[in-house]
Each structure stands twice: as structure tokens, then as C-alpha cells.
Amino acid sequence: MCMGKMTYAQAINQTLRQMLEADGSVFLMGQGVTSPWYVGTTTAGLIDSFGPERIIDTPVSENAVSGTAVGAALAGMRPVLVHPRMDFMYYAMDQIVNHAANWYYMFGGQVSVPLTVWAIINRGGEQAAQHSQALQMLFAHIPGLKVVMPSTPYDAKGLLVAAVRDDNPVVYVDDRWLYNVEGDVPEEIYSVPIGKGVMRRSGSDLTIVAASYMVIEAMKAAEQLGREGVSAEVIDLRSLKPLDEELLLGSVHKTGRLVVADGTWRTGGMSAGISAIVAEKAFASLKAPVGRVTLPDAPAPASCVLEKLYYPGAEDIVMAARKVVAAS
């Protein structure tokens, strides 16, 4: 296996290039795919290799452009539709939810929508409430949508391949805070199964479950907890829907303690859903109440002073873990 070190953004770029080369039905479409800033460096050079027919930069018509991608998918194409900020996707909700997500079921399983909706979280930098949102749970709530959130360059590639090959609409969420993370990425095309999480670190006292960028913070927290004599296991969900319940529950059965490190809002967010599953299916294993680290139920602020408070990190996870350990 030929392995190379590359960044998360480079992994996405390589994957898009390879999928476009491998499959003539794949094309990339969305706002800013030829722009130097909208999508970072993830689409660099694609327009030169594949031309404007397959690398379609679009006007700011999120709803119609999303619907166009859905229509192309209905005709058997495999579009990758990018929304360079999740905040802009509210305009596209009707096409993604009412149309893409419902279509296969609504017509009795006759025609599916093999669409990848590439949704980018682009927060921080004093961008405020309309350029910072992480909406993965809105999509995870919808029947008919799969939602994946890779945290490593390896998974960024493998899950993007899986999303493009999937016959259903898959919302592929990445976080620009991950774009410079480096890791080993095989040269060849491979896929990471949708719906399967992975244990990033084994531990015996406490489970920290996270996805996407929060996995980075969870790993830092686990290091710190180790220095404090608490052995933390870190579960990277990778897919929010379908969710790898087996991995989650297995870990909780083992450690008896759970902290959810969540990049979404507190009410009805990822931590709420995971806490419910654990309460329902692993209640007897719990030695202490579940700890939740989330965004507060507030819009993102602009000022860097407030921003720092707004986004939780390793220190918040450590504090939540200490509390869970102390309660048992």
C-alpha cells in the first residue's frame, strides 16, 4: 500500500480528483468551487483537469442548485454538491429534505438519489452567527439522509469515497479547523464504511465520544486525564447517521462513564441523542450521570473574547470528565 502524509484538505482534493477520474458520472457543483477562498484548497486544480462542465461553479442560488444536483442524481449521475458554509444551506433545505431525502421512500423504492452533499463548517475568526453554524444534527434528524463527519485525513478520503459511491443522499460534513491536520493517506481509492465508528484510544475508566473536530479535543483531553490517573477511551463516531451504537454501547459497558464531546448546540443536539441511547440501552452500566460538553444554546458571537468562551475544547472535556468521575 502506497501511503503518503498529507493534510485533511489535500486528502479531500486527492479524493475528488480520483473519483472524477474513475467515474464519468461524478461531477462537482456548488458555490465557490473555483474560488481561492470559499472551500480552502480542497478544489485546487480541479477546474484545470476536468473543465467547467464537471467543475461547476454556481451562482448563489442554493435552493435551485441543490435541486439541480438532486435532479441530475435522479438521472443516474453522482453529483458532489458543495455548500461552503452550512449556514447557507437553510435556503437548500427544501431540496435536500423534501426531495432528496424522501424520494426513494416516497416512490416505493424505485429511484434513489446518489447525491453527496458536501457541507463545510467554517467557524471562528469573528465570523458571527451566520457564518459559523454546525448543522449536522438537523440533517441527522431527517429520515433518508446519511450524515458523516470525518476527523482524520484518512477518513476524509475514505468517507468521501463511500459517500460518492452510496446510492443514497449523504451529507458529508467537514470542519475547516481540520484542514491542516496531517495524517497518512493511501494513494489508492478506498472507502471507510458509513455507519461505523472507530476507537481512537483505549481506556478503562471513562468513554469520551466525539465526532469531527471534537475528536482532536477529546484526544487532548484524554492525554490530560491520563496524567491525572484517569484512563479515558475515545470513540470517534465518524457517522452520525447511521450511528455505530454497538461501538458506543460496548465502550460504555466497559467503562461505565460517558462524556459526550459535541460540536452542536445543547438542546436536541448530538449529545442529547447519544445520552438518550445510553440511558435506554446501557443504563445499568452507568456509574455516574452522563457528562455533556456542547455549544451553548446561543448564536455564535463575533468578538474573539466571546468566541473563545463559546467554543468548547479539551479543557471543558477534562472538567466534565472530572465531574463524572467524582460522581461515581
Add this chain to the structure above:
Amino acid sequence: MVSKLRAGGEDKAVTGDAVQSGAAVGISPAALRGMHITMLRIRRFEERVAELLRDEIKCPTHLYTGQEAVAAGVCANLRDDDYVFSTHRSHGHYIAKGGDLKALMAELYGKATGCSRGRGGSMHLACLEKGLPGSSAIVGGTIPLAVGTALASSLRGVDTVSVAFFGDGAVNEGIWYESVNFAALKRLPVVFICENNLYSTHMPVSACLADTNIYRKAEAFCIPGVQVDGNDALAVYRAAELAVESARQSEGPTLIECLTYRWRGHVGPNFDLEKGLRNREELASWQARCPIETLERLLSEQDMLSVADRKRIYKDIEREIDEAIAFARQSPYPDQSELLANVFKV
């Protein structure tokens, strides 16, 4: 009533005026007879559905009665592999594109043999082998889908054409403008058919649109915009023929506004005159311009429809509908164990 506008000044289209004065010149007898049968199948099917809605059919059903010339006139120009996207009022498009009546009736009954396996109901009809990938109950929702299948045709280099049917109400949606602009920008092979039946559910079009001449909006996108008498199958046919051919030749989209009228209420079998939204005279004036009677008169004048022919056609269609109803009644409901099947394709 018929006018047209072609951006860029070039006027190569035959207008509806020629149709009204020159009758059926240039349209093949087979196409004329085909449109007649299509319109009758839609009309009679829905008249029977209207009866069945009182007891047997439970799903919300939006009848197309009075608008048949639009679906028939447009779809007579399409091949099986051309795509048609429809709306909540979808029976007419489904039938005109060649969808099976038994599967349609079974769908209205919520049966497993329905064209959407009983998961869609009246508003969600599909028939893949006839180029119907599905209809949507969200106003304006399928317009970009037609743009998308057109994009797929363009990327693949095939000459299939996509058609989006929608009502005047959809022209109030932002997605209409976004979709028409994108299709025009990329010169995609799509035809936009606006069925202006003068009402958006209960709202008259004049209460919704600042400019009720919908076809004129085409000018803003530099594409041809045509307004035709939507109760005249020949006028619709001619306008659609040009638009479809233009799309097939990669010359880009066309907007056709068909002025027509739905006889019954927005939803269900009733005429809803007592609801005070429109008056009896208005309905009567449009019924006097019944698209089917108009075409039948013309066919008779041209010796293309004898009394015996007409009788036979009506009888055949009635038998076909009887069979469809019997099929729907006898068909099984979806198995309860399949409630959660097909959320995802596996």
C-alpha cells in the same frame, strides 16, 4: 390571447394565431388523434376518481379537469426517454406521458401495486420507463429537478429533453427564478410549462403576481417566452413542438405559459362554488370552452373522427378505467412488515 416574445428579437415561432385560424395544418392526424385520446383518458379517469373520492379513495387528490390540453399537447412532442416532472396535480401529466392507468388507480387506493407502491398517493406518481421520475407536492419543488435531469443529459451528450410542469402559484417561489436563470445560463435542454389556471389554491393570480403575464418573465432570462391558449391542444402542441425541438438542438430553455382553468376546486371532487372564491358564470364560460369538445369539433370537421369512432373510443376508455378500478380494488395493501423498507437503498 396568444402572444409571444422572443428575446434577441428573432421571431421564428409559429404563433397560436395560426392555429386558431388555420386549424390543424401541419400536425399529423396521428398526433391529433393521439391528443384526443390522451385528453379523454385523463378526463374520464378523473371523472371516475371524483366519484370514488366520496367513498373509496382517501388520499388528498387534486383534479386536472379542464386543463387536459396542456399535458396532452406538450407530451405529444416527447419521447419515452424524455423526462417530465409534475406537481401535486399530477394525474394528467402521468397519463399523457404514458403511465399505466391500473398502477395509477392502485396508487390512489394506497395499494402495493400502485405506481409508487402505495407510498406516494395522488401527489407522488412515478413511472420510470416512461420518463416520470416522480412528482412533488412542494410548490415549485420539481422545477430544479427538471433542470438537473437536463444537466445530466447535457453532461452525457444525449438529446433527451426535460419538462417541468408547474402552476401559476409556483411563479411566486424564489426557486422558480433561480432555476430558470440557471437553466438559461447553462443553456440546458429543459422546457418550462406554466399552467396558469388563474388560481393558486384559493388566491386569484392577480392577488399574487405584480405582473400576471407570466410568459414575459422569460425576457429577464434571455429565453423565449410564449403565452398560448391552454385550452387549445393545437396551440399547446405547436408551442411545445418548437420548445422541445429547440431544447433537443441544445438551443436552451423556453417558457410556455398556458392559459387554462381548473373546473373543480383546488383539492377534492367538488366545484366549491359555494365557497365564494369564484362565480358560476366564470366556471360556465370556461366549461363552454372545453378543450376536449374543441378538439372533437375540429376532428369531426376534418373527417378524422366519425360518430362511430367517437363512440368506440369512449367505450374503450371506459372499459380501461373499469379494469383499473377493479385492479385497484382487488390489489393488496402494502405489507405491514414493510413500513420501514426503502428509507435507504441497500
